[in-house]
Amino acid sequence: MEYNFRDIERKWQKQWKDSQAYKVKNDFSKPKYYVLDMFPYPSGAGLHVGHPLGYIASDIFSRYKRLKGFNVLHPMGFDSFGLPAEQYALDTGQHPAETTKKNIATFKSQLDNIGFCYDWDREVQTSDPKYYKWTQWIFLQLFNSFYNRKTQKAESITQLIKLFEEYGSGAAGIAPSAFSFTPEEWKTFDEKTQQDILMNYRLAFCGYGEVNWCEALGTVLANDEVVNGVSERGGHPVVKKKLRQWYLRITEYADRLLEGLDRIEFSEAMKEMQTNWIGKSSGAEIDFAVKGFLNTKLRVYTTRPDTIFGADFMVIAPELELVNEIKSEEQTTAVDEYLAYVKSRSERERMAEKKISGVFTGAYAINPFSGREIPIWISEYVLAGYGTGAIMAVPCGDERDHKFARHFNIPITNIIGSYYNGEEANPTKEAILQNSGFLDGMVMKDAMEVAIQALEDNGIGVRKVNYKMRDAAFSRQRYWGEPFPITWKDGIAKEWKGELPLILPTVEKYGPGPDGQGPLANIPEWVAQELETNTMPGYAGSSWYFLRYMDPHNDSAFCDRKVSDYWNQVDLYIGGTEHAVGHLLYSRMWTKVLYDLGHIGYDEPYKKLVNQGMIQGSSRFVYRMILTAIAISDNNKPIPQIFISKNLIEDFHYGGQILKEGIIFNQLEKILSSKGIKINVDVKVDYYHPNALHVDVNIVDGFELDIEAFKKSKPDYANAEFVLEDGKYICGSEIEKMSKSKYNTVNPDDLVLKYGADTFRMYEMFLGPVEMSKPWDTKGIEGVHRFLKKFWRLFFDEIKGKMWTEDEPTAEELKVLHKTIKKIEEDTERFSFNTAVSGFMIATNELTDLKCHKRSVLEPILILLTPYAPHIATELWSLLGHSDSILDAAYPRFEAKYVAETxxxxxxxxxxxxxxxxxxxxxxxxxxxxxxxxxxxxxxxxxxxxxxxxxxxxxxxxxxxxx
RNA sequence: GCCCGGGUGGCGGAAUUGGUAGACGCAGCAGACUCAAAAUCUGCCGUUCGCAAGAAUGUGCUGGUUCGAUUCCAGUCCCGGGCACCA
Missing domain, CATH: 3.10.20.590 (Ubiquitin-like (UB roll))
Incomplete structure (x- = not known):
């Protein structure tokens, strides 16, 4: 009996489905384990081999935990709202709901092919009204809450109103704002005023923010859709535009998001990235008087108030209102020109720019201690959103300031003596201050306190903790997202009074509404109800989905409290580092809010995070010659497309002269002369290089092109001719992101069909450590397949049939067994799946060498293999005569005595x-x-x-x- | 530019805490079985020198610490991810 993986896999996948083998019950009596994958966005391209890497790892771990006796929750769903579906709708006129449905069906069938142990009854889709009902509900929780700084948690907005009624704006726990009022005054305010004040405290609030606006496309663009100031699609100009936007007040949670990192198992790199993103710093805000302006102050934020005497110039963000106020007449033209330039620049470009640019405003700030006049500049490297949008530049202590000063010939004051060498800034805190007035002679780190104290005593500055993180923009001018359950009347945002969900209406036109509004603004009935026309961003649904899997069909709560108490935190979360800051921070914040409001019992969603690396594509190229300049057709026959094998490209010409002795020339002449075409060897080609074109990696074996398949791939290529080396067409290659447009995607379905799901699963793991990025190469899959066949032969011989015996194992065989138990268990526990696979290979090789076919040795190994290759394990288990399921077998126990060495x-x-x-x-x-x-x-x-x-x-x- | 990863044979990778570098697999080479092929099995396989024994060299690069460094430290180059409206 041979290893017939197709029949085996089909049979058991059906059996598992029929018997509901992967049904997960909320059985509170069993110990639980929760394994979560970052759910996919169901793109039209379908699943490629990069997607399942993390899913296979989590599936193995889930099955492993199940064998260890846990009630394992290992769900899957779809992050099904998003921009690409909407763009596709715009392009093709199909409704995003339709295309999304189709895409999800494709994804599901592809996932099922691989034999995952999902309980599909628990599937969630973020675009499903039954799901987004609760996304909207949680949004309203955020809308109706504020952050009490005294109790350090989210509380109801009615509590805030109570505080205002009792204590006014000075109540304990209230963040300072521009509003200042007594309890009596609060009561006299009209509704609009009260609501405007409350909006400054809501955790989900409305404000104004700048977006990349493309007039020609009538839409807002993502930063990566803007290239060199124009839209990627179409190359239209893009400018900054201020729009009303929703935000989440995540900054109030900055400290708790930092503190929480100590209680969770994320990699140090991940924690570092989040810490840097939050960017907590302490320093001071300092108000500088502006020369010639009585009531205008320039407020800067600095982490180094000790260097105030070294401030040789100020730089303020070009978009600050202040710029227009203070610019001098002589500098007006220069400033305005610079502002126009900055307006066309994306934030990304501004930060990445190496070239120094800036303009003097003509105004001067006054050093409050020395009275020195300090020129005020504007430059794109200062962003309005950081701190106060203005810095005092200290060139001797900051490299960027130093370069700026050098570039514009601004004199540099040295306040750190020999620590500054005149060539490079030195950001030391150890230097003894000079040229620093009352700070002279102090060590910088001690001067810090003295300076802040002096600023506060003189009322010109305050101690200030700052965060680089900004409040999260939470609205999109798009169609395919959750509608906000919010109505606007007389400029007041109110909770929509209908029953959730507020269903996303069907639209005829997906295009943007008037004045930069979203497509919903095109719907008269929607506008008539005064409903919010923005929709929520992609991360809304993904910020809490881990909770919904626990209780997916609950219609009266997002998740029953008893159920969320049982399943509790996600024990293991597997996903890519590309979500390091966005999704992970948002969902951590949402969890904290839900915790504060008493809806769940923990404030960190993910106990342990494992990052999977990205599988890159290995693209293949063919090289097409351009013959128009040198080919002469004597009878106007079309010149065929000619492709040159990779290593011959350089052999065609030298210094513009065609090489008549070259390998190409001979072949080319043969090919062309049969078609009545001659090459004009006298034409000089100044520059000649063939076009490199992506070719589908699936019709390339290693580097050798399947020429027949290539000809069939496009009608264009049907009559193509090839210049070969050693009778083969060799392709070029490059490692790139795996994407449909690069023709380097590999569909898991094809591999499963050819080698089976078990081989595919083990091969993906065998490629290398899960955390590491690596290029995909199908070639090695044969080896894993051979291993499974060899493993099968321990049980069955093609000719002799059944091989296993009931004999007692030898010491040597037991040693192999227990060595393997230890290896597989340890490697699985530390997510080293690649070495576990090689452990199975070694065991199989050793048992084959020992001619060991004993049930007592093979059966435990079969159980070890189950998480990795569930189909073959189940089949052999059943053939060994078991009627129970190997999915719930007892995991073998390692015994050291069998492996002891002397x-x-x-x-x-x-x-x-x-x-x-x-x-x-x-x-x-x-x-x-x-x-x-x-x-x-x-x-x-x-x-x-x-x-x-x-x-x-x-x-x-x-x-x-x-x- | 800033933040975070990574760099080991022809290729994917192993070496878990500073202790035999290259496990396991792919590819390649030689052989067995076969009419032949497939499948399977056996042997070789970092580089250089050598018949061999063996020697030298080798984990991006330059230094350092150590009896000993792929592993720790400093610097540097290259590649990947993120940088707030892709998901």
């Missing part, structure tokens, strides 16, 4: 270089080992009769003789 082949080094090995008892101590080693021939040869300086012996590891 001696070791010690490596013996001379001066750290390995020279020989010696078998020495593991009990042997230093003196005994030294004696043995000195007697060794090889060691004696190296010693040349001299005594060794030292002998280093690490028990169980190695011996090193130092001479």
């Amino acid at each position: 001696s070791k082949e010690y490596p013996v080094s001379i001066n750290g270089k390995l020279r020989t090995t010696m078998n020495i008892s593991l009990d042997a101590a230093q003196p005994e080992v030294e004696q043995l080693v000195l007697q060794n021939d090889v060691v004696q040869k190296w010693l040349e009769g001299k005594p060794p300086k030292k002998i280093i012996f690490v028990k169980g590891k190695m011996v090193n003789v130092v001479i």
Whole structure:
């Protein structure tokens, strides 16, 4: 009986479905384990081999935990709202709901092919009204809450009103704002005023923000859709435009988001990225008077108030209102020109720009301590959203300021003496201050406090903690997203009074509404109800989906509290680093809000996070010659497309001269002359290089092109001709992102069909560590497939049939078994799936060599294999005569006694270089080992009769003789 | 530009805590079985020198710490991810 994977996999996938083998019950009596994948966005391109990497890892771990006796929740769903579906709708006129439905069906069938243990009854789709009902509900929780700084948590907005009624704007816990009022005044305010004030505290609030506006497309663009100031699609100009936007007040949670990192198992890199994103810093805000302006102050934020005497110029963000106010007459033209330039620049470009640019405003700030006049500049490297949007530049201490000063010939004040070499800024805190007025003679880090104190005492500055993180923009001028359950009347935002969900209406026109509004503004009935026309962004639904899986059909709550208490935090979350800051921070914040409001019992969603690396595509190229300049057709026949094999490209011409002796030329002449075409060898080609075109990697074997398949791939290529090397067409290659447009995607379906799901699963794991990015290469899959066939042969021989016996195992066989149990268990626990796969290979090779076919050895290994290759394991388990399911078998226990060793082949080094090995008892101590080693021939040869300086012996590891 | 990763044979990778670099697999080479092929099995396989024994060299690059460095430290180059409206 041979390993017929197709039948086996089909049979068991059906059996699992029919028997509901992966149904997960909310059975509170069992210990739980929650494994979560970052759910996919169901793109039209379908699943490629990069997607399942994390899913296979999580599936293996889920099945492993199940074997260990846990009630395992391992759900899957779809992040089905998003921009690409809307763009596709715009392009094709199909409704996003339709295309999304189709895409999800494709994804699901592809996922099922791989044999995942999902309980599809728990599937969630963020675009499903039954789901987004609760996204809207949570949004309203945010809308109706504020952050109480005293209690350090979210509380109801009615509580805030109570505080205002009782204590006014000065109530404890209220963040300072521009409003200041007494309880009596609050009561006299009209509704609009009250609501405007409350809007400054709501966790979901409305404000104004700048977006990339493209007039020609009538739409807002993402930063990566803007290239060099124009839209990627169409190349239309893009400018900054202020629009009313919703925001989440995530900044109030900055400290708790930082603190929470100490309680969760994320990689240090991930924690660092989040910490840097939050960007907590402490320093001071300082108000500088502006020369000639009585009531205008320039407020800067600095982390180094100790360097205030070294501030040689100020830089303010070009978009600050202040610029127009203070610019001098002579500088007006220059400033306005610069503002126009900055308006066309994306934030990304501004930050990445190496070239120094800026303009002097003509105005001067006054150093409050020395009275020195400091010129005020504008430059794109200062962004309005950071701090106050203005910095005091200290060139001797900050490299960017230093370069700026050098570039514009601004004199540099040295306040750090010999710490500054005149060439490079030095950001030290250890220097003793000079030229610094009352701070002279102090060490910088001590001067910090003194400076802040002086600022506060004189009322010109305050101590300030700042965050780089900004409040999260939470609205999109788009159609395919959750509608806000909000109505606008007389400029007041109110909770929509209907029953949730507020259904996304069907539209005829997906195009943007008037004045930069979203497509919903085109619907008269929607506008008539005064409903919000923005929709929520992609991360709304994904910020809380882990909770919905626990209780997916609950119609009266987003998740029953008893259920969320049971499943609790996600024990293991697997996903890509590209979500390091966005999604992970947002969902951490949402969890904290839900916790604060008492809806769930924990404030961190994910206990442990494992990052999967990205699988890159290995693209293949063909090289097409351009013959129009040199080919002469004597009878006006069309010139065929000619493709040159990769290593011949350079062989065609040299210095513009066609090489008549070249390999290409001979072949080319043959091909062309048969078609009545001649090459004009006298034409000089100044520049000649063939076009490199992406070719579908699926019709390339390694680097060799399948020419027939290529000809069939496009009507254009049907009559193509090829210049070959050694009879083959060799393609070029490059590692790129896996994407449909690069023709480098590989569909898992094809591999499953050819090798089976078990082979595919194990091969994806065998490629390398899950966390690491690596290029996909289908070639090696054969090896894993051969391994499974070899494993099968331990049980069945093609000719002899059944091979297993009931014999007692030998010590050697037991050693293999227990070594394998240890290896697989340890590797699985530490997510080292690639080495686990090789562990299975080693075990199979060793048992084959030992001719071991004993049930008592094979059965435990079969259980170990189940999480990795569930189909073959289940089939063999059943063939071994079991009627119960191997999915719930007892995980084998490792027993050290079977693998104990008494001696070791010690490596013996001379001066750290390995020279020989010696078998020495593991009990042997230093003196005994030294004696043995000195007697060794090889060691004696190296010693040349001299005594060794030292002998280093690490028990169980190695011996090193130092001479 | 800033933040975070990564760099080891022809290729994917292993070396878990500073202790035998290259496990396992792919590709390649030689052989067995076969009319032949497929499948399977056996052996070789970092580089250089050598018949061999062996020696030298080798984990992006330059230094350092150590009896000993792929592993730790400093610097540097290259590649990937993120930088707030792609998901």
